[in-house]
Amino acid sequence: MTRKRIGIAVLGLGWMGQAHSRSAMRIPSLFPECEFTPELVVCADTDEGRRTRAVRDFGFTRAVADFHEAVSASDVDAVWVTAPNMLHLPMIEAASRAGKSIFSEKPIGGKPEQTVEAYRLATEHRIATGVGYNYVWAPLVIHARSLIQSGAIGKVTHYRGRFLSMYGSDELGLLTWRFKFAESGYGVTSDILSHSVSMAHYLIGGITEVVGMKHNTITHRPLPTGVASHYGRGKPEDPKGEVENEDFASMLCRFENGATGTFETSRSTVGPESQNAFEVYGTDGALAWNLEKLNELQFYRRDDGPNTGYTTIFGGDRFPYHGAFAPGQAACFEHGSCRTGDAPGGVSYCVVAELLDEADGV
Numbered sequence: 596m597t598r599k600r601i602g603i604a605v606l607g608l609g610w611m612g613q614a615h616s617r618s619a620m621r622i623p624s625l626f627p628e629c630e631f632t633p634e635l636v637v638c639a640d641t642d643e644g645r646r647t648r649a650v651r652d653f654g655f656t657r658a659v660a661d662f663h664e665a666v667s668a669s670d671v672d673a674v675w676v677t678a679p680n681m682l683h684l685p686m687i688e689a690a691s692r693a694g695k696s697i698f699s700e701k702p703i704g705g706k707p708e709q710t711v712e713a714y715r716l717a718t719e720h721r722i723a724t725g726v727g728y729n730y731v732w733a734p735l736v737i738h739a740r741s742l743i744q745s746g747a748i749g750k751v752t753h754y755r756g757r758f759l760s761m762y763g764s765d766e767l768g769l770l771t772w773r774f775k776f777a778e779s780g781y782g783v784t785s786d787i788l789s790h791s792v793s794m795a796h797y798l799i800g801g802i803t804e805v806v807g808m809k810h811n812t813i814t815h816r817p818l819p820t821g822v823a824s825h826y827g828r829g830k831p832e833d834p835k836g837e838v839e840n841e842d843f844a845s846m847l848c849r850f851e852n853g854a855t856g857t858f859e860t861s862r863s864t865v866g867p868e869s870q871n872a873f874e875v876y877g878t879d880g881a882l883a884w885n886l887e888k889l890n891e892l893q894f895y896r897r898d899d900g901p902n903t904g905y906t907t908i909f910g911g912d913r914f915p916y917h918g919a920f921a922p923g924q925a926a927c928f929e930h931g932s933c934r935t936g937d938a939p940g941g942v943s944y945c946v947v948a949e950l951l952d953e954a955d956g957v
Contacts, residue, residue, distance in 0.1 A: 598623075598632040604665040604695075606686050607678030608640040608649045610824055611700055611727075615675050616653040639665040642822045666690050673698065679772045680780045681705035684713055691716040698725040702789040705780025707945035714942045728793035730871055734914035735892040739875070739882050740798050742894070749879030749897075751799050754856040756791040759870040762826065763813065763842060763862035770816035770836045771825040782840030784809065784948060787871070788860040792944050794873055795858075800851045801943060805950035807846030812863040814838055846951055881905075 603619060605612050619633040638649045639662040646658035659665050666674055666689045673696040676686045684704050690697050697717060703726060704710035717724045730736065743751065763774075763783075772778035779785065795802065817829025818836050842863040848856040871886035883893035883905070890910030897903065 599630055601631050601633050602636040602668075602670045602672045603633050603675060604636060604668065604671040604673070605638045605649075605655075605675045605677060606640075606662045606665060607676070607682070608638050608642075608645040609677070609679075610826075612638070612640070612675070612677035613649075613653070615677055615698075616649070616655075620653060636670050637665045637668055644822065662686055663689055666693050666695060671695060676700060679705075679778045680785060681709075681778050684709045687713040688716050691720040691722050694720065694722070696723040698727070700727040701793070702781075702785045702944055702948070705778075705785070707949050709780075710945045711942055728790060728797075730790055730886065731794060731797040732915075733884075733886070733889060734910050735884055735890065735908065736794070736797070738908070738914055739884060739892055742882060743798060743875060743877075747879070747894075747896070748875065748877030748881055751850075751852060751854045751875060751877045753876040754795055754799055754850065754854055755858075755874040755876075756795050756856065757859045757870065757872050758787040758791045759860065759864045759867035760787060760862050761865055761867060764865050765828060766813050767817055767829050767831065767833075768813075768825060769819040769823050769827040769829050770838065771819060771823055771827070773825045774816060774838045774840060776839040779840060781948065782809075782838075783842055783860050783862045784840075784844045784951065786862065788844050788858065789944050789948075790871055791858050791860060791873075792947050794871075795850075795856065796943055798873065798875060799854060802848045802856065802947050802950075803851055804849040805846050805947060806848075806954045807844060807858075807951045809841035809951075809955045810843040811838060812842040812861075844951065846947075846954070848947070 605616055616635055616638070619635055622629055623632055635653055635655045638646065638655045638658045639660065640646050640649070640658070641660055646660070649655050650658050665671065666686070674686070674690040676683050676697065676699040678686060680702065683699055687697055687699060687703070699713070702710060703713050742748065773786065774782065792802070815835040815837055817833035819827060819829070843861045845859045848858065850856060867887070869886055872884060874883045875881060879897045881895040892908040893905045894908055895905045
């Protein structure tokens with residue numbers, strides 16, 4: 596079988612850009628049945644060291660400092676936007692005008708209005724799009740959705756979503772772009788609450804009403820020297836700067852279908868490594884899933900009589916393979932339509948973000 600080549604430009608070679616590049620390299624070996632072969636043509640980053648490492652470690656044909664040069668290249672078919680959030684909109688605008696397919700890391704823009712504008716541009720230029728809400732592709736999440744839609748738990752009455760992480764729990768963690776409003780926009784709201792909201796939208800539908808709050812647990816962090824990751828660590832005596840966005844957010848909400856919901860998210864809790872989890876309660880049963888136990892779905896059925904209780908559904912070959920997200924996105928670019936995680940989903944999150952801002956008095 597002759598595979599179709601897809602030329603990729605990656606904009607931003609930090610942790611996320613490297614993760615996407617690594618995934619692209621593995622598609623041919625992991626998915627021999629895939630019709631497409633991604634080719635890492637060009638990367639763009641303002642840091643010379645990152646550009647050098649990208650060519651050396653990931654096999655990019657070339658590396659440039661100006662993203663416009665990467666986007667306009669004739670051998671580029673699709674652009675992956677993995678830079679700091681506030682840089683996404685100009686990159687998406689350039690890619691849209693150049694007629695290139697776009698995969699953007701969430702939440703697309705640093706602020707809701709930027710996300711809406713990015714979606715408008717992609718729609719105007721009829722661009723195939725994808726957004727990095729990849730957790731909805733987990734096999735047992737897809738199965739949970741099918742159970743909900745089949746009526747297995749009855750009418751949904753309540754949803755509980757949470758994403759607790761400790762990547763920002765160290766007071767000596769460096770003050771990188773993720774903690775600065777001018778570069779990141781919102782804090783944990785954009786970073787991981789967006790995943791929880793995306794999951795809820797996928798499972799049970801849109802959100803119409805929100806009350807909530809935001810809070811900062813760690814208000815100052817050591818200043819980095821040079822290019823640094825938010826996993827980097829300073830020293831107690833290092834000069835510090837102010838954290839400009841939130842560590843914690845919570846909200847109560849109402850869904851379009853009348854169900855109620857609660858959400859909680861934090862980047863500074865100690866304990867959970869990546870507790871992206873949900874519980875869905877219905878009139879006839881309930882479901883629960885936690886990313887930290889990726890291949891386990893808890894299923895409660897009200898009609899089990901004396902055996903009533905949660906049972907565990909284990910992942911396996913009978914469910915879609917989570918890694919199919921990568922070749923699935925390649926197919927999206929080729930055919931111009933996406934199964935999940937597309938730009939309209941990103942815009943739906945913006946509605947919730949704006950409602951939370953209003954509720955918190957921002």
